[in-house]
Amino acid sequence: MNATGKIAVFLIDLVVPMALGYALARAPRLKKEHFDLMMLWSIVLLTTPLALLSCWKVQPDWTLLWLPLLGVFMQVVPGAIGYWRMRRRFRSPLDSGAYVLSAMLSSRGTVGALVVVILYGETGYAYCRLIILLMPVVVYCFCFPMAGFFHARSIADFNARPSLLSLIFNVRQAPVLGVAAGLALALTGVPRPPLLGELFTWGFHPVIWMLTIPVGASLNLARVAMHVKEVADLIPLKFVVTPLAVAAAAWAVGLHGQPLMVTVILSACPTALIAVITCRLCRLNADLAMASLLTTTVLFVAVALPVLIVLL
Numbered sequence: 001m002n003a004t005g006k007i008a009v010f011l012i013d014l015v016v017p018m019a020l021g022y023a024l025a026r027a028p029r030l031k032k033e034h035f036d037l038m039m040l041w042s043i044v045l046l047t048t049p050l051a052l053l054s055c056w057k058v059q060p061d062w063t064l065l066w067l068p069l070l071g072v073f074m075q076v077v078p079g080a081i082g083y084w085r086m087r088r089r090f091r092s093p094l095d096s097g098a099y100v101l102s103a104m105l106s107s108r109g110t111v112g113a114l115v116v117v118i119l120y121g122e123t124g125y126a127y128c129r130l131i132i133l134l135m136p137v138v139v140y141c142f143c144f145p146m147a148g149f150f151h152a153r154s155i156a157d158f159n160a161r162p163s164l165l166s167l168i169f170n171v172r173q174a175p176v177l178g179v180a181a182g183l184a185l186a187l188t189g190v191p192r193p194p195l196l197g198e199l200f201t202w203g204f205h206p207v208i209w210m211l212t213i214p215v216g217a218s219l220n221l222a223r224v225a226m227h228v229k230e231v232a233d234l235i236p237l238k239f240v241v242t243p244l245a246v247a248a249a250a251w252a253v254g255l256h257g258q259p260l261m262v263t264v265i266l267s268a269c270p271t272a273l274i275a276v277i278t279c280r281l282c283r284l285n286a287d288l289a290m291a292s293l294l295t296t297t298v299l300f301v302a303v304a305l306p307v308l309i310v311l312l
Contacts, residue, residue: 021216055182097150
């Protein structure tokens with residue numbers, strides 16, 4: 001598939017279902033609860049087996065351990081800075097949680113992977129997969145419980161603390177089981193049948209649609225516009241501070257050439273769709289996360305992407 005085809009697939013998997021969800025939300029018989037259920041059961045019933053299949057395919061190579069560690073590092077840096085900024089700017093836990101998730105989660109597996117494939121082909125994509133290897137673990141084991149904590153703080157007494165067990169053991173955490181099972185099968189050397197690889201290929205796109213349609217249904221441009229100024233400081237964080245910090249760390253551990261370039265590209269991606277999905281599922285301020293997603297994605301395509309292409 002050429003670059004035009006890859007861009008077309010990306011648009012079909014992101015823009016079309018979001019527009020479809022936006023249109024369906026205007027149907028009189030469809031309510032917000034219906035879209036929330038679609039999103040929840042897509043995570044439980046579809047994302048869980050896909051997480052198992054993708055992690056099962058991983059080929060352990062301990063000499064490349066720094067790549068997934070750098071992938072975690074490029075989430076920790078903006079997440080920590082976002083948390084520090086959040087404590088000074090927001091009073092509502094719903095806004096605070098959405099802001100931290102928007103800072104921490106970037107679309108490395110979609111926008112980043114597309115750019116890497118266009119620039120470097122399959123070899124670059126292999127490095128990309130290693131870098132984002134631990135991303136599902138961070139999302140499902142840390143981000144979901146953190147979002148649940150912020151939601152619990154919004155409805156509980158200020159001094160009350162939600163149960164740690166209720167944050168970790170709930171139906172939203174089902175993909176963690178898929179990640180654990182897939183890694184266990186990969187590490188024990190159990191071969192993945194080729195037919196299951198075909199199932200992953202065919203199942204990936206419907207899952208994206210099932211998760212993106214509810215996001216489009218929740219899109220309210222008027223409410224999103226109200227939060228644009230609140231997320232404006234995420235622009236330098238995502239496109240300047242994080243790439244510089246990650247590039248320095250990658251150089252310090254000895255990366256060079258294409259692995260270094262791929263790492264820098266993935267560290268400069270816009271806010272991820274999963275940030276909006278997590279906010280929707282955990283009842284945080286999804287409009288704030290959506291404002292970050294739209295703002296940073298437009299700037300990435302218009303400014304950051306051309307700069308990366310010229311520099312790299």
